[in-house]
Structure formats: C-alpha cells, structure tokens
Amino acid sequence: MEVVNSKGAVLSNWEVFGLLKDLCQQDVKGRRNLAKTQTHLANIAFDTLKYLEKTPCRNQSPEVIHGFLESVKDFKLTKAEKLQLINLRPTTPVEMQLIIEDSEERLTEEQVDQLIALVEHHLPDNPQHLVNGKPNQ
Amino acid sequence: MFQLAEIRHMVRIPPWLFGQTLNDAVVEELNRKLANKVVLNVGLCIALFDITSLGDSYIFPGDGASHTRVTFRYIVFRPFMEEVLEGVIKSCSADGIQVSLGFYEDIYIRHDAMMTNSHFDETDRTWVWDYQTEDETHHLYMDIGEKIRFKIIAEQFADTTPAGPELTEGIDTASERKDGKKPYMIYGTINDQGLGLVSWWTNSNVEEQVNEEEEDEEVE
Numbered sequence: 001m002e003v004v005n006s007k008g009a010v011l012s013n014w015e016v017f018g019l020l021k022d023l024c025q026q027d028v029k030g031r032r033n034l035a036k037t038q039t040h041l042a043n044i045a046f047d048t049l050k051y052l053e054k055t056p057c058r059n060q061s062p063e064v065i066h067g068f069l070e071s072v073k074d075f076k077l078t079k080a081e082k083l084q085l086i087n088l089r090p091t092t093p094v095e096m097q098l099i100i101e102d103s104e105e106r107l108t109e110e111q112v113d114q115l116i117a118l119v120e121h122h123l124p125d126n127p128q129h130l131v132n133g134k135p136n137q
Numbered sequence: 138m139f140q141l142a143e144i145r146h147m148v149r150i151p152p153w154l155f156g157q158t159l160n161d162a163v164v165e166e167l168n169r170k171l172a173n174k175v176v177l178n179v180g181l182c183i184a185l186f187d188i189t190s191l192g193d194s195y196i197f198p199g200d201g202a203s204h205t206r207v208t209f210r211y212i213v214f215r216p217f218m219e220e221v222l223e224g225v226i227k228s229c230s231a232d233g234i235q236v237s238l239g240f241y242e243d244i245y246i247r248h249d250a251m252m253t254n255s256h257f258d259e260t261d262r263t264w265v266w267d268y269q270t271e272d273e274t275h276h277l278y279m280d281i282g283e284k285i286r287f288k289i290i291a292e293q294f295a296d297t298t299p300a301g302p303e304l305t306e307g308i309d310t311a312s313e314r315k316d317g318k319k320p321y322m323i324y325g326t327i328n329d330q331g332l333g334l335v336s337w338w339t340n341s342n343v344e345e346q347v348n349e350e351e352e353d354e355e356v357e
Contacts, residue, residue: 037165050240
C-alpha cells in the first residue's frame, strides 16, 4: 500500500456526516448486514455519526453552506477559518477571535459582529437549542 | 477535522466475492482493510470516499484470488494544526486531561497546556482553573464528562507494526502490550481565550435562557 497524497482535500463535518448517513442507510435497506460483515466500518461509522449528530453540521445542507460562503467572501478569511466557522458555528466574539487568527488586526469590531450575524442568519441553529423547543429566532 | 487521503493499493479479492461486481468487491475489501485503523502519517481511517482508478486484474499462480491495482480516496480523521475542536473529558491526572470525541480518544491536554493559574486538585482528581476577577478568585473545575473546547498543537504517529520478539522476557512485555503504543496521538491546548470548558464561555447566555424560560413558565 502506498500513500499518494496524505493531505488531499479537507472535508467539512457536513460532508462526512452525509456520507456516513448514506452508508448506514444502505445497510438498513439490507443489501448485506454491515454490522455482521464489516464490524470495523460499522463501529467507526456509528461512533463518528454519534459525535457529528451533536455538532451544528446536523442541520446543514449544501445550499446553506454555499450561501454562507458567498456571504463571507468579502472578509478575506482563509479556507481553514471558513471551514471552522461552518463546523463550529461560533456565535460569540470570543469564539470568533479564537477561530480567526489575529482577528483584532484583521477585523474591526463591527466586522466581527457582522460575521456573527451572518453565521446566525445562514447556518441553522444548534440542535441543542432545537431540543429546548427554540428553533431559529 | 476530516481529510481525504489518496492511496494506491493492490487489492486482493478472494474467490467468494467473485459473485459481486468488481466495484462492490473492491469497496468491501478496502473498507474491511482500513476502516477504524490508523495509517502511519495519514490518520485514522473512517470510510471509503471514492475510487479514482481501477487497473487490470491479475491472477497469480497458486492463488485463486484476483489482484487489482486500485487508486482511491479515503476519509481520514486528521485535524490540522491550530484547529479548534470540541470533545468530552474522559479522564484527568496530574499529567493532564484526556479528551474523547467518541470515535477517537487519544487526545491529550498536557499540564503545561492548561490555562495559566490552573492546578490539579488531588482530592477531587480534577483540574481546576483559578480564574481571578478584580476582587475574588473563582475555582472552575473541569469534571469528567464535561464538554471541552481545545486547539490542536501537535500530533504524533508511532509505528506499531510488530518487530521481532522482545529481548526482555516475561512481565515487562506483557505490561507493555497492555499499555500499548498509541499509533496516533494528538496534543491540544486550552491556554487561550474561548478555550476550555464550553460552559465557561456560554454561561451568561445559559443563565439568560434559564431566566427567560422561567419567565415563560410564569406567564403560562
């Protein structure tokens, strides 16, 4: 086995979530029982899904992510920063500063607020809030 | 957090899979071989993403299986440096905190990567952040099971392919095997604004929410 490229593309949580969900659904359709024939795959897929279900990616869709990326075009963020915005869905200035490097120098306070507003507007709310019976405000 | 790794491999398809299409058989074999395993310097393999090229199949003398050269992309868990992740505290010791993501739990936050003014409480066996405001000190405990946010600062791969038999005999090797070399370890830090327990940074909101809910109930 040879590794051609160990760092190909970076995937967002949503992409992995969707793929694994498809994989498990295929299993349900009963082509072959995944849990019996491929225990390793079934285990890791199940555990990863369980983790991802608790993250904001659960409520995302390609349209949502595309819309968000379009809206933050003018902020000159790096790819990694945008990815983390989508994966973590930060809603406080502290979290923003954490994700965006040198945010004090690169962004003004208004821009940070703007960015938070965009995150809240485009990316659906955290599942935890949904549980509390409070969908998008 | 997740990446695609491109790998080339000669896949051996045993005769009992000949009933399926080549594609299905290759997918099954690759997932059986790689899922939930760590590949050195690549990361923890999750599931097959796609097959990019499928070569000709060969049969070798003395082996009923067919061999096919396949290039494919696999989803691997490998957070990049400085990435911020959220997990759950699995255990605490004087050396630091171990964090679990559910599917992966070899994440360590060492004692020197804690918040400044942190100490390890021997009686409770937890780490405590002594957060100082102007007039008082708050002791913020990091209990097991709490949600924690951390930043990746280092990763370490170890080659765990079995070498020759150990020279030292007996108990030593047994205990070594029990401890097990970790094939892939990640080191995190929580020494920054916004890192550490998630509740530290959202507390005010939560309180507000609770108040709101109470008010709602009263109205009802």
